[in-house]
Amino acid sequence: xxxxxxxxxxxxxxxxxxxxxxxxxxxxxxxxxxxxxxxxxxxxxxxxxxxxxxxxxxxxxxxxxxxxxxxxxxxxxxxxxxxxxxxxxxxxxxxxxxxxxxxxxxxxxxxxxxxxxxxxxxxxxxxxxxxxxxxxxxxxxxxxxxxxxxxxxxxxxxxxxxxxxxxxxxxxxxxxxxxxxxxxxxxxxxxxxxxxxxxxxxxxxxxxxxxxxxxxxxxxxxxxxxxxxxxxxxxxxxxxxxxxxxxxx
Amino acid sequence: xxxxxxxxxxxxxxxxxxxxxxxxxxxxxxxxxxxxxxxxxxxxxxxxxxxxxxxxxxxxxxxxxxxxxxxxxxxxxxxxxxxxxxxxxxxxxxxxxxxxxxxxxxxxxxxxxxxxxxxxxxxxxxxxxxxxxxxxxxxxxxxxxxxxxxxxxxxxxxxxxxxxxxxxxxxxxxxxxxxxxxxxxxxxxxxxxxxxxxxxxxxxxxxxxxxxxxxxxxxxxxxxxxxxxxxxxxxxxxxxxxxxxxxxxxxxxxxxxxxxxxxxxxxxxxxxxxxxxxxxxxxxxxxxxxxxxxxxxxxxxxxxxxxxxxxxxxxxxxxxxxx
Numbered sequence: 001x002x003x004x005x006x007x008x009x010x011x012x013x014x015x016x017x018x019x020x021x022x023x024x025x026x027x028x029x030x031x032x033x034x035x036x037x038x039x040x041x042x043x044x045x046x047x048x049x050x051x052x053x054x055x056x057x058x059x060x061x062x063x064x065x066x067x068x069x070x071x072x073x074x075x076x077x078x079x080x081x082x083x084x085x086x087x088x089x090x091x092x093x094x095x096x097x098x099x100x101x102x103x104x105x106x107x108x109x110x111x112x113x114x115x116x117x118x119x120x121x122x123x124x125x126x127x128x129x130x131x132x133x134x135x136x137x138x139x140x141x142x143x144x145x146x147x148x149x150x151x152x153x154x155x156x157x158x159x160x161x162x163x164x165x166x167x168x169x170x171x172x173x174x175x176x177x178x179x180x181x182x183x184x185x186x187x188x189x190x191x192x193x194x195x196x197x198x199x200x201x202x203x204x205x206x207x208x209x210x211x212x213x214x215x216x217x218x219x220x221x222x223x224x225x226x227x228x229x230x231x232x233x234x235x236x237x238x239x240x241x242x243x244x245x246x247x248x249x
Numbered sequence: 250x251x252x253x254x255x256x257x258x259x260x261x262x263x264x265x266x267x268x269x270x271x272x273x274x275x276x277x278x279x280x281x282x283x284x285x286x287x288x289x290x291x292x293x294x295x296x297x298x299x300x301x302x303x304x305x306x307x308x309x310x311x312x313x314x315x316x317x318x319x320x321x322x323x324x325x326x327x328x329x330x331x332x333x334x335x336x337x338x339x340x341x342x343x344x345x346x347x348x349x350x351x352x353x354x355x356x357x358x359x360x361x362x363x364x365x366x367x368x369x370x371x372x373x374x375x376x377x378x379x380x381x382x383x384x385x386x387x388x389x390x391x392x393x394x395x396x397x398x399x400x401x402x403x404x405x406x407x408x409x410x411x412x413x414x415x416x417x418x419x420x421x422x423x424x425x426x427x428x429x430x431x432x433x434x435x436x437x438x439x440x441x442x443x444x445x446x447x448x449x450x451x452x453x454x455x456x457x458x459x460x461x462x463x464x465x466x467x468x469x470x471x472x473x474x475x476x477x478x479x480x481x482x483x484x485x486x487x488x489x490x491x492x493x494x495x496x497x498x499x500x501x502x503x504x505x506x507x508x509x510x511x512x513x514x515x516x517x518x519x520x521x522x523x524x525x526x527x528x529x530x531x532x533x534x535x536x537x538x539x540x541x542x543x544x545x546x547x548x549x550x551x552x553x554x555x556x557x558x559x560x561x562x563x564x565x566x567x568x569x570x571x572x
Binding site for chain 1: 319320322323326346347348350351353354355357358359361362363364365366367378381382383384385386387388389390391392393394395396399432433434435436437438439440441444445446447449450453477488494495496498500501502503505509510519520521527528530531532533539544546547548549550551552553554557558561562565566569
């Protein structure tokens with residue numbers, strides 16, 4: 001089975017965001033970049049499927065030169081080879097990114113393509129689903145369970161307070177939600193092997209898309225609150241404040 | 250005159266609250282450009298469309314068939330894209346829900362247009378300008394949408410529903426050929442044994458963290474949530490420890506929420522957690538450590554032992570509710 005997993009380099013979730021001098025992007029100095037956490041579930045699921053089907057997993061990332069490190073982390077987990085679609089900046093409009101990935105994926109004739117549900121930087125939850133639409137193949141987003149039999153699959157997907165069960169045939173795209181699996185940690189041997197695995201770098205030229213950034217800012221500070229008191233004795237004062245001051249009860 | 254389409258969601262035959270928020274967002278945009286709002290409902294026969302005029306729609310387009318009760322991604326995409334093209338809408342607005350987050354990108358890709366997801370404000374004064382939080386709310390973009398048409402999904406609880414004395418006309422639309430029988434098929438929806446409110450949609454959320462010490466103690470959170478009519482949330486630490494399902498996780502790698510009231514119990518307030526709930530209207534923190542970062546974002550804080558404070562709070566809330 002030919003398997004692809006699309007991954008992204010993002011600032012670690014513990015990053016304290018600072019705005020860059022242009023007022024339109026983040027200040028990347030001192031920021032630790034990692035493999036997007038949702039993509040870890042995607043890589044893990046791709047590897048599990050590879051192990052069951054004797055398949056081959058390619059990890060594809062679109063981003064700057066430094067995304068090679070991100071691809072190496074997927075290779076260290078067990079992916080067989082990597083492709084970097086190199087571009088200096090990724091537009092905020094998800095469609096140009098989806099088009100570039102779809103063009104690359106189309107050539108590979110993959111049976112199944114994994115994405116993380118969303119990237120924790122732009123928080124779009126769009127690219128994987130768009131890629132499927134552009135390729136004209138089925139897709140299900142934010143899955144928590146996957147069962148593949150021959151050329152068809154059944155997945156579960158969480159919706160508000162319930163779970164949808166969806167069936168489709170391959171080739172297809174799925175995007176991984178937390179809970180799908182427990183991603184493995186790369187072993188030392190995997191890290192050593194990853195250095196020797198093939199990694200193609202291809203330059204891509206993205207259109208800038210239809211979203212013009214006017215400003216990136218930090219959210220407004222919350223108005224200073226107050227400690228209503230200590231221990232259970234403070235409860236009546238809290239309830240009174242919620243009822244009569246905040247009027248939320 | 251360009252019109253705005255609002256994609257409305259139904260569950261069990263009732264249009265969801267979030268769709269009233271979608272209508273309100275669409276209404277404000279349409280009023281700026283001098284167009285109409287057309288609500289599109291896809292669902293089973295007999296969906297109740299009453300009151301959608303008052304909520305902001307000039308016209309309701311209803312595509313109803315019994316096998317459209319569940320979300321069928323490809324058929325829904327087909328219906329919306331077809332209507333969007335026929336009606337030459339300037340903007341298609343939907344909710345950033347499980348359905349909207351899946352359908353929005355499909356429509357944008359199908360129409361080859363721009364998608365702005367999870368937006369928290371829309372202004373139509375000088376072109377369409379939206380704000381959308383990124384890094385789960387650690388920063389906010391102000392963006393101008395430079396193309397038409399465009400697809401916008403709006404975050405739950407970010408727009409207040411409107412009510413006016415307007416009656417919407419109703420037009421039935423048929424599902425065009427080509428959408429049926431292909432692609433992925435939703436075969437069923439599994440409802441949990443005990444219906445629970447979803448943390449991303451609820452207007453009140455009670456979240457618990459590591460301060461609860463062990464999984465069993467989460468019943469304190471369940472009790473308080475029940476008294477408040479709230480959804481239960483959880484910090485990443487307790488989800489990763491397996492105490493709670495990941496669907497309850499609030500934060501950058503979980504859900505971002507904007508409820509009217511957020512009660513954080515035994516949660517210290519890691520950056521990634523604060524990012525996910527800082528847009529709540531009122532935040533209450535209960536924690537034994539007076540220096541916990543959660544108190545920096547809380548409107549009201551109580552310092553002390555949650556095992557003493559929470560049962561007392563539950564009791565007081567019950568008194569009010571029963572009184």
